[in-house]
Amino acid sequence: MSESLRYIQAVNAALAWALDSRSDTVYFGEDVALPGGPFGATKGLHKRFGSDRIFDTPISETGFLGMALGAAMTGLRPIAEIMYADFSFVAMDQIVNQIATIRYSSAGRWKAPLVIRMQQGYSPGACAQHSHSVEAYFAHTPGLRVALPSTPDDAYQMLRTAVTSDDPVVVAEARMLYPTRGPVRADAPVEPIGGARVVRDGRDATVVAWSRMVPAALAAADQLAAEGFETEVIDLRWLNPLDFDTVGASVSRTGRLVVAHEANLTGGFGAEIAARATSECFADLKAPVARVAAPDVPMPAAPALQKAVVPEAEHVAEAVRATVRR
Amino acid sequence: MGLPDDYRAMARIRRFEERLAALKDDGEIPGSIHLCNGQEAIPVGAARALRDGDHVTATYRGHGWALTRGVDMTGLFAEMMGRDSAVNGGRAASPYLSDPGRWFMGENSIVGAGVPIATGAALTAQRTGSGAVSVVSIGDGAMNQGNVHEAINLAAVLDLPLVLVVENNVYSEMSRIEDMVRIRQLAERAAGYGIPGRVVDGNDPDAVAQAVTEAVTRAREGTGPSIVEAMTERLVGHYSGDVQHYRPAGEIAAAREREPLVRIRAAADAELTARLDAIDAEVAAEVEAAVAAAREVPFPDPATVKEYVYV
Ligand SMILES: Cc1ncc(C[n+]2csc(CCOP(=O)(O)OP(=O)(O)O)c2C)c(N)n1
Numbered sequence: 051m052s053e054s055l056r057y058i059q060a061v062n063a064a065l066a067w068a069l070d071s072r073s074d075t076v077y078f079g080e081d082v083a084l085p086g087g088p089f090g091a092t093k094g095l096h097k098r099f100g101s102d103r104i105f106d107t108p109i110s111e112t113g114f115l116g117m118a119l120g121a122a123m124t125g126l127r128p129i130a131e132i133m134y135a136d137f138s139f140v141a142m143d144q145i146v147n148q149i150a151t152i153r154y155s156s157a158g159r160w161k162a163p164l165v166i167r168m169q170q171g172y173s174p175g176a177c178a179q180h181s182h183s184v185e186a187y188f189a190h191t192p193g194l195r196v197a198l199p200s201t202p203d204d205a206y207q208m209l210r211t212a213v214t215s216d217d218p219v220v221v222a223e224a225r226m227l228y229p230t231r232g233p234v235r236a237d238a239p240v241e242p243i244g245g246a247r248v249v250r251d252g253r254d255a256t257v258v259a260w261s262r263m264v265p266a267a268l269a270a271a272d273q274l275a276a277e278g279f280e281t282e283v284i285d286l287r288w289l290n291p292l293d294f295d296t297v298g299a300s301v302s303r304t305g306r307l308v309v310a311h312e313a314n315l316t317g318g319f320g321a322e323i324a325a326r327a328t329s330e331c332f333a334d335l336k337a338p339v340a341r342v343a344a345p346d347v348p349m350p351a352a353p354a355l356q357k358a359v360v361p362e363a364e365h366v367a368e369a370v371r372a373t374v375r376r
Numbered sequence: 377m378g379l380p381d382d383y384r385a386m387a388r389i390r391r392f393e394e395r396l397a398a399l400k401d402d403g404e405i406p407g408s409i410h411l412c413n414g415q416e417a418i419p420v421g422a423a424r425a426l427r428d429g430d431h432v433t434a435t436y437r438g439h440g441w442a443l444t445r446g447v448d449m450t451g452l453f454a455e456m457m458g459r460d461s462a463v464n465g466g467r468a469a470s471p472y473l474s475d476p477g478r479w480f481m482g483e484n485s486i487v488g489a490g491v492p493i494a495t496g497a498a499l500t501a502q503r504t505g506s507g508a509v510s511v512v513s514i515g516d517g518a519m520n521q522g523n524v525h526e527a528i529n530l531a532a533v534l535d536l537p538l539v540l541v542v543e544n545n546v547y548s549e550m551s552r553i554e555d556m557v558r559i560r561q562l563a564e565r566a567a568g569y570g571i572p573g574r575v576v577d578g579n580d581p582d583a584v585a586q587a588v589t590e591a592v593t594r595a596r597e598g599t600g601p602s603i604v605e606a607m608t609e610r611l612v613g614h615y616s617g618d619v620q621h622y623r624p625a626g627e628i629a630a631a632r633e634r635e636p637l638v639r640i641r642a643a644a645d646a647e648l649t650a651r652l653d654a655i656d657a658e659v660a661a662e663v664e665a666a667v668a669a670a671r672e673v674p675f676p677d678p679a680t681v682k683e684y685v686y687v
Contacts, residue, residue: 076503102503108533113492113526120496120510123481124431126503128496143523147486148493152474157465158684159476192685216687291686 052203052235058228060202061091061167063236064209065129069099072127075213077104078114079131079167088133089169089228111141115166119149122164122218129213135170135184135222142187149218150193165212169223171262171312172360174353181349183261183313188220189289189322195219195243196289200264202232204287210240219243224262244291248300252280255306255370258297258323260286263310263342269363274370281370289319294326301327305336308369312361315343337376340369379648382581383640384655385423386416389440390637391656391663392449393612396439396456396470399667400616406458409470410437414579414611417636418543419444421584421606422511425592431479431501433494433512436471437543438483441513445480447473449662453670460676467676467684481510488514488521491540495527498536498601509537509595511588517548519562528601532569537595539588540603543578545610550622563605571601578606579636611635 055063068075077092083106086093096104107114111132118128132138138145145166152160172181189196195217199205205223212219249264250271259267264285271281282300286293301307307327309320324339344359393411400409412419415437423444426432434441442452447463454461456470464473474482481497484490494512501508518524519542531538542563548556559565566573572594576587584606591602609631613620620628632638644652 076499105534108526108529110526110530112523113495113530116489116492116523116527117496117499117530120431120433120481120493121499121503122496123476123493124497124500126496126500128499143486143489144492148484148489151472152482153687154684155464155468155472156474156476156482156684157467159464160474160482161687195686 051237052233054231055202055234056229056231057202057205057223058089058091060206060234061209061223062093062095063234064206065092065095066098067210068129068213069095069103072213074125074127075103075129076121076126077129077131078107080107080109080133082106082131087131089225091131111137112144115141115144116148118164118166119144119152119162122162123152123160127163127213129165129167132166132168134180135168136179136182138166138168138184145188145194146191150191154193161216162218163216164218166218166220167209167223168221169225171224171226172349172356173225174356175351176349177351178348183311185222185289186313186317186319189319193218194290197221198261198287198289199223200227200261200285200287202230203234206234206236207238207241208287211243214240215243222261226262227265230265244288244293246284246286246288246293246296248282248296249285250281250283252282253304254279254281255308255373256282256284256297256300256304257308257310257366257370258284258286259310260289262312263361263366266361266363267310267366270366270370273363273367279370279374294330297323297327298331301331302334305334306373307335308340308342308366308373310342310361310366310369312344314346315341316346318343337373340373342366342369379640380651380655382420383637383652384659385420385444386581386636387656387659388662389416389419389443391659392439392443395663395667397612397616399457405456405470407469407471409456409616410614411612412437412440414631414635415543415545415608416440417581418513418541418578418584418606418608421581422541422588424585425589426511429479429506429508431481431494431497431508431510433481433490433497433510434483435487435490435514435518436483436485437515438513439470442473442475442480445475446478447475447480449666450669453666454673457670458675459670459673461673465676488518488524490514491524491527495531495536495538498531498538499534501537502534507596509539509592511539511541511592513541513543515548516542516544516546516553516562517556519565520548520556528569528571528603531601532571535598535600537598538601539591539595540601541588542603542605543608544605545608547610547614549614561605563603566603571603573603573605575605575607578608579634579639581636609634
């Protein structure tokens with residue numbers, strides 16, 4: 051059974067599922083209980099599940115992410131909400147030094163089954179401190195899982211997978227995709243963690259994207275199809291665990307690879323995909339791997355300036371054209 | 377519980393730390409170690425207030441807390457020697473070890489970071505109605521970390537069963553705490569969180585036990601967190617190899633007159649002295665046996681280095 055939901059409604063449905071089906075889950079963050087979340091992700095949940103299960107915290111990201119860890123170590127399954135991904139940086143110690151290391155450093159004697167839910171990316175007028183795409187910071191950190199859903203159904207399925215994972219998972223949603231609508235399979239079995247997905251077949255080039263760049267890549271593929279290029283589009287979905295097999299198999303067919311992300315270029319996760327493709331698919335590549343990303347500047351707030359840096363479908367299309375020409 | 381038991385518990389920690397320092401000098405301990413010589417009355421006094429199921433979180437200066445929580449001494453030595461110990465398989469060493477089997481949430485080598493984590497254990501206790509409390513120990517300098525402030529306020533607004541023990545050993549690493557804050561006692565900050573705060577003689581296990589018991593009782597009753605500031609002095613350097621040039625002449629000698637073990641001995645009559653001597657001998661034998669057993673623990677197999685990153 052599938053129903054049509056907006057991305058943000060799918061998040062809400064997954065959270066309701068988690069609180070309903072697992073009595074060990076607790077949900078907390080800023081303005082999540084009575085106010086229902088700044089974007090409505092937790093609308094109605096406090097009324098349904100009560101203060102024992104979902105509650106508001108002070109504006110203390112370090113404090114409540116540490117609390118999530120201690121609670122996870124001692125038997126709860128906390129889901130902690132960081133209102134904007136940018137605010138995770140004030141809690142980097144708890145994420146990188148604590149949450150990500152405890153299982154390894156204790157030789158597996160503790161585990162940290164918790165979810166850090168956040169939303170990221172630019173939106174018109176949002177300044178540098180409300181526009182970061184944070185995935186590379188967390189994908190760089192051993193011990194964390196990293197999920198970037200691009201559709202309402204994935205927002206639902208991947209969040210449920212995250213909640214059932216025994217490892218800590220960072221779920222970074224795309225704020226710009228919140229209003230998008232699509233079918234959501236409410237009763238589907240919970241998926242195992244990981245797995246990229248080929249979302250469009252094509253033989254001439256492979257585009258690997260995630261989050262907001264997936265719909266952009268699909269739009270680019272439509273334009274390119276009109277020009278006679280068949281572009282394969284892969285939604286990477288999880289940066290950790292990374293399903294490079296799906297990427298490699300596609301590149302071995304197409305021989306051309308473009309990686310697209312909204313985060314800025316240098317040290318972005320696209321560099322990791324490019325490096326892997328070079329070492330694992332070198333013989334199959336007919337052209338150098340191309341990357342589509344924002345240039346290395348902090349995000350400006352004025353829409354006129356944002357337009358000059360934010361990658362869109364046309365940038366992806368142009369990168370594919372350039373790759374095919376080589 | 378009583379004097380000989382407290383003495384034994386404190387002597388175990390002291391002997392353990394002294395033996396570690398010697399092992400460090402002999403090159404058997406690879407990393408940095410932070411010893412708690414002089415501060416033993418704090419974990420020992422606090423232990424009297426705790427029961428099985430209560431979680432304890434400490435800092436890198438937390439060997440005393442690990443021992444009073446019942447973590448195996450051989451395992452601790454082996455862990456610090458970089459061996460495949462049953463404690464953490466050589467992955468944690470002196471400043472980050474932990475033992476879930478003994479409700480020891482672990483040390484932490486990030487100053488103050490254990491306080492939010494301990495707050496999480498208190499959240500679990502509250503939400504599951506287990507009746508457990510969460511005790512976390514930090515140094516005086518850690519009171520200036522934002523994570524500590526965030527966690528205490530969180531615990532206060534959620535009425536969590538958390539007890540924060542501040543081991544005020546006068547030094548925030550190598551700087552005097554009086555140069556780092558504008559208040560006389562750190563426990564004064566409790567008022568700012570709307571929770572009780574007390575200052576006690578941290579070299580007296582009875583005084584510590586009384587204050588921590590009061591705080592633990594309050595926590596178990598669901599009335600929320602407290603701060604206990606235990607005044608003490610470090611008899612050794614901040615870390616192994618610290619020459620302590622920053623400490624005024626005579627300060628350590630004077631501290632040696634006031635430290636918890638010497639204090640008990642100074643007040644002991646001949647009969648008690650004989651008992652304490654016997655305890656010292658037993659403790660020394662226990663520690664030697666643990667060192668010998670630790671030396672038998674193999675070093676970890678490098679082939680396992682990638683294990684335990686993910687479940
Ligand atoms: C966040 C952080 N900053 C700095 C350090 C380096 N450091 C280690 S111990 C220490 C001093 C802490 O002093 P205090 O809290 O008084 O504890 P004590 O060492 O006296 O037990 C410092 C600055 C650290 N480990 N973590």
